[in-house]
Amino acid sequence: xxxxxxxxxxxxxxxxxxxxxxxxxxxxxxxxxxxxxxxxxxxxxxxxxxxxxxxxxxxxxxxxxxxxxxxxxxxxxxxxxxxxxxxxxxxxxxxxxxxxxxxxxxxxxxxxxxxxxxxxxxxxxxxxxxxxxxxxxxxxxxxxxxxxxxxxxxxxxxxxxxxxxxxxxxxxxxxxxxxxxxxxxxxxxxxxxxxxxxxxxxxxxxxxxxxxxxxxxxxxxxxxxxxxxxxxxxxxxxxxxxxxxxxxxxxxxxxxxxxxxxxxxxxxxxxxxxxxxxxxxxxxxxxxxxxxxxxxxxxxxxxxxxxxxxxxxxxxxxxxxxxxxxxxxxxxxxxxxxxxxxxxxxxxxxxxxxxxxxxxxxxxxxxxxxxxxxxxxxxxxxxxxxxxxxxxxxxxxxxxxxxxxxxxxxxxxxxxxxxxxxxxxxxxxxxxxxxxxxxxxxxxxxxxxxxxxxxxxxxxxxxxxxxxxxxxxxxxxxxxxxxxxxxxxxxxxxxxxxxxx
Numbered sequence: 001x002x003x004x005x006x007x008x009x010x011x012x013x014x015x016x017x018x019x020x021x022x023x024x025x026x027x028x029x030x031x032x033x034x035x036x037x038x039x040x041x042x043x044x045x046x047x048x049x050x051x052x053x054x055x056x057x058x059x060x061x062x063x064x065x066x067x068x069x070x071x072x073x074x075x076x077x078x079x080x081x082x083x084x085x086x087x088x089x090x091x092x093x094x095x096x097x098x099x100x101x102x103x104x105x106x107x108x109x110x111x112x113x114x115x116x117x118x119x120x121x122x123x124x125x126x127x128x129x130x131x132x133x134x135x136x137x138x139x140x141x142x143x144x145x146x147x148x149x150x151x152x153x154x155x156x157x158x159x160x161x162x163x164x165x166x167x168x169x170x171x172x173x174x175x176x177x178x179x180x181x182x183x184x185x186x187x188x189x190x191x192x193x194x195x196x197x198x199x200x201x202x203x204x205x206x207x208x209x210x211x212x213x214x215x216x217x218x219x220x221x222x223x224x225x226x227x228x229x230x231x232x233x234x235x236x237x238x239x240x241x242x243x244x245x246x247x248x249x250x251x252x253x254x255x256x257x258x259x260x261x262x263x264x265x266x267x268x269x270x271x272x273x274x275x276x277x278x279x280x281x282x283x284x285x286x287x288x289x290x291x292x293x294x295x296x297x298x299x300x301x302x303x304x305x306x307x308x309x310x311x312x313x314x315x316x317x318x319x320x321x322x323x324x325x326x327x328x329x330x331x332x333x334x335x336x337x338x339x340x341x342x343x344x345x346x347x348x349x350x351x352x353x354x355x356x357x358x359x360x361x362x363x364x365x366x367x368x369x370x371x372x373x374x375x376x377x378x379x380x381x382x383x384x385x386x387x388x389x390x391x392x393x394x395x396x397x398x399x400x401x402x403x404x405x406x407x408x409x410x411x412x413x414x415x416x417x418x419x420x421x422x423x424x425x426x427x428x429x430x431x432x433x434x435x436x437x438x439x440x441x442x443x444x445x446x447x448x449x450x451x452x453x454x455x456x457x458x459x460x461x462x463x464x465x466x467x468x469x470x471x472x473x474x475x476x477x478x479x480x481x482x483x484x485x486x487x488x489x490x491x492x493x494x495x496x497x498x499x500x501x
Contacts, residue, residue, distance in 0.1 A: 004036030005209050008069075009199065011043045012054035015260035015462065016061035018313065019214065019244055019252060022278045024067050026241060027212045029279075029294070029301045031070075039206055040072035042083040043199070045192045050085070051411075061261035065275045066294055071206075079206040084198050091193045094201050094231070095154055095186060103230045104186055106142050106152045107134040129182035130155065154187040156197075156226065164222035169210075169239035170306055176222050184223050196220060200227040208236055212303070215240040239303060242282050244313045252313050254407070254465065263462030264318075267376050268342050272329065273322040281311035291324060343374055351458035355450040369450065373459065378445040378467060380474045387437055389430075395438035396475040398424065400486055401493055402439060403468045412461045418453050426498035442471030 006027040031038040044050040071077025098104035159178040186197035228235045244252040409416045425435035
C-alpha cells in the first residue's frame with residue numbers, strides 16, 4: 001500500500017491565519033492516523049507580497065499550536081527544496097514539456113486587450129475568460145516575438161467541450177463543464193509559476209497522495225486534474241473541507257473576527273485550547289466530548305465524518321473552552337508558570353519597557369501605566385470619548401478610517417503607522433493630538449497615556465484592530481447605510497496626499 005502523504009502549503013503574504021491551522025490540523029491528523037507523513041511547503045511565488053517575516057510567523061504559529069511536520073523548509077527532507085521560489089529550474093523543465101507537447105502556449109496579449117475582452121464578455125453575459133487569441137500563433141512567430149524581447153505568459157490548453165468529472169472524498173462526484181474553465185496562466189511574465197502550476201508539479205514530485213484543502217479550490221480542481229493528465233501522472237485523492245464561518249454564517253474574515261493565530265497567542269489563549277477548538281470545526285469526537293488533545297483526536301479521527309455545514313468559528317465559544325482548560329488542565333503552579341511566560345515574554349517586554357521607564361518612580365506604577373498591554377477588551381464607554389473639538393460621530397469616523405488604513409499597511413512598523421495617523425489628521429484638518437484622541441482611548445483606555453503610536457506598534461495589528469473594532473461598537477457601531485457613506489468618504493481619504501495639501 002502506498003504511504004499516505006498530505007501537505008499544507010501556506011503563502012507567506014500576511015499573518016498566520018486560523019484557517020491555515022485548521023487545514024493543517026486535519027491534514028496532519030489524517031496522515032498520522034494512517035502512519036503517513038505530513039509535509040509543509042511554502043507557496044512564495046508571489047514575490048511582491050511574500051516576506052521572510054511572514055514565513056517565520058507562520059512556522060512559529062503552527063509550532064506554537066503543536067502542529068509539527070515531517071518535511072519542510074526548516075527541517076528539510078528528501079523532496080526539497082520546500083520553498084517554491086527555490087524550485088525555478090524544476091518548473092522550467094516541466095513547462096517546457098507542456099510547450100513541446102502543445103499542451104501549453106505563449107500568450108502575448110496585453111493587459112488592456114484582456115480587460116477589453118473581459119468587459120465585452122460580461123456585457124454579453126458570457127463567462128469571462130481568455131478567448132484563445134494566441135492559440136493560432138505559429139512556432140516561428142512565437143520564436144520571433146520572444147527573440148525581440150516581447151513579454152509573454154504561458155497558458156494551458158483547456159478543452160472547449162464536455163465536462164470534468166472527479167470524485168471528492170466528502171462530496172462524492174463533482175461535474176464541472178470545461179466551458180467554465182479558463183485557459184489558466186501557468187508561468188507569469190517574470191518566469192515564476194502561478195499557484196496552479198507549481199501546486200500540481202510540487203504535489204506530484206513530493207508524492208502527495210491526498211490533497212485536503214478548503215472548498216474554495218473546488219472550481220480550480222479541473223485545471224489541476226488536466227495538468228496531471230497532461231503529464232501522465234496519477235491524480236491524488238481530493239478532499240475539500242468546509243470553510244470556517246463567522247457566527248452570521250459569512251466567510252471568516254478579519255473584518256468581523258480576529259483571524260490571526262498571533263492574536264490568540266498575544267491575548268493569552270493556551271495553544272491546547274485553540275487547537276482543540278479547531279478540531280471541533282466540522283468534526284466531533286465519537287463520544288461527543290468537547291475537550292480533547294491532538295493525540296486523542298488522531299486516535300478517533302475519521303475524515304469521512306466531517307460535516308459540510310460550514311463550521312462556525314465563534315470566539316465566545318473559544319473563550320469558554322479556553323477557560324475550561326485554565327481551570328481544569330492547569331494546577332496552580334502550572335497556571336503561574338504559563339501566565340508568567342505570557343505576561344513577561346522577553347520580546348514583549350523589550351518593546352514595552354522603553355515606553356514606560358521614564359514615566360515610573362516605583363514598580364507599583366507599572367500596572368496603572370501599562371496594564372493595557374496585558375488586557376484584552378478594555379472597559380470603555382461613550383463618556384470616555386467626549387472631547388471639546390470632536391463629536392462622537394467624528395471619533396467613530398476617525399476610528400473606522402484608521403481601522404481600514406491600518407489593514408492596508410505594507411508592514412506593521414512605527415513609520416507606517418505614524419504616516420497613516422499623519423495622513424488621517426491632514427485629511428480631517430485636525431491637529432495630530434486631536435486626531436489621535438479617539439485612538440488613545442480605544443487602544444490604551446485613557447485619553448492620556450504612553451505614545452499611542454508606539455503602543456500600537458508593540459500591541460501588533462491584530463490586537464489594535466480588535467480594540468478599534470470594540471471602540472467603534474461602544475460608539476454605536478456602523479450600520480450598513482452608514483458604512484456605504486463612510487466607504488465613499490474613505491475613497492477620497494485613500495487618494496489624499498498630505499504633502500500636496
